[in-house]
Amino acid sequence: MKVKHLTDVKEEIVTKANSTKTTVRWLITKDDGAKGFATRMFEIQPGGQVGLHNHAEDHQIFVLQGKCQLIDEKGNKVELKNGDVIYIPPKEKHGFENHGDETFAFICVIPYLK
Amino acid sequence: MKVKHLTDVKEEIVTKANSTKTTVRWLITKDDGAKGFATRMFEIQPGGQVGLHNHAEDHQIFVLQGKCQLIDEKGNKVELKNGDVIYIPPKEKHGFENHGDETFAFICVIPYLK
Numbered sequence: 001m002k003v004k005h006l007t008d009v010k011e012e013i014v015t016k017a018n019s020t021k022t023t024v025r026w027l028i029t030k031d032d033g034a035k036g037f038a039t040r041m042f043e044i045q046p047g048g049q050v051g052l053h054n055h056a057e058d059h060q061i062f063v064l065q066g067k068c069q070l071i072d073e074k075g076n077k078v079e080l081k082n083g084d085v086i087y088i089p090p091k092e093k094h095g096f097e098n099h100g101d102e103t104f105a106f107i108c109v110i111p112y113l114k
Numbered sequence: 115m116k117v118k119h120l121t122d123v124k125e126e127i128v129t130k131a132n133s134t135k136t137t138v139r140w141l142i143t144k145d146d147g148a149k150g151f152a153t154r155m156f157e158i159q160p161g162g163q164v165g166l167h168n169h170a171e172d173h174q175i176f177v178l179q180g181k182c183q184l185i186d187e188k189g190n191k192v193e194l195k196n197g198d199v200i201y202i203p204p205k206e207k208h209g210f211e212n213h214g215d216e217t218f219a220f221i222c223v224i225p226y227l228k
Contacts, residue, residue: 027199036151039174
């Protein structure tokens with residue numbers, strides 16, 4: 001088994017999907033031996049966003065900290081908080097906007113598509 | 115997409131693998147439309163454990179709260195804390211013992227094997 005701390009993992013700036021003030025750490029990946037899916041942690045600073053986008057991979061999300069607005073494919077906004085859990089199916093549009101005053105952090109698990 | 119809070123999900127007592135004082139919430143599952151893997155949250159109360167066991171599924175784990183001893187296949191113990199990340203390969207033995215004074219909580223993602 002492999003044990004590490006999230007701060008051992010490189011923090012990368014996210015620019016895809018018109019993202020601003022957003023970083024990702026790929027916590028568990030193929031490099032660790034994982035075959036089916038990967039665990040990432042995202043952080044969105046106050047005033048930051050991940051723009052509305054979609055892709056073939058679905059998402060399983062767990063909110064760790066802060067508040068955020070989740071934007072759905074119809075442009076509706078859902079307020080997210082610590083302990084919220086989100087399932088986003090393949091190809092469904094989604095985005096995030098942090099209008100709060102603290103960092104919004106979440107775990108996002110994504111499949112490796114065959 | 116589906117949005118819920120972890121407390122909306124039924125908390126089940128875990129008895130497999132000689133577990134004591136341990137519960138699980140299956141946060142995101144096939145019932146939500148997820149096909150490849152499931153996100154669960156486990157909580158082990160002080161004095162509780164998940165006994166050493168193994169299975170074909172690998173695990174991707176993120177520690178949310180508390181401290182715990184992770185037992186590896188050789189019986190070695192690794193101290194876990196908030197923000198630790200663990201990858202446990204298929205068939206590798208693992209167990210958990212909470213010798214602390216607060217609840218140990220973690221996210222554990224597991225594949226649906228074909």
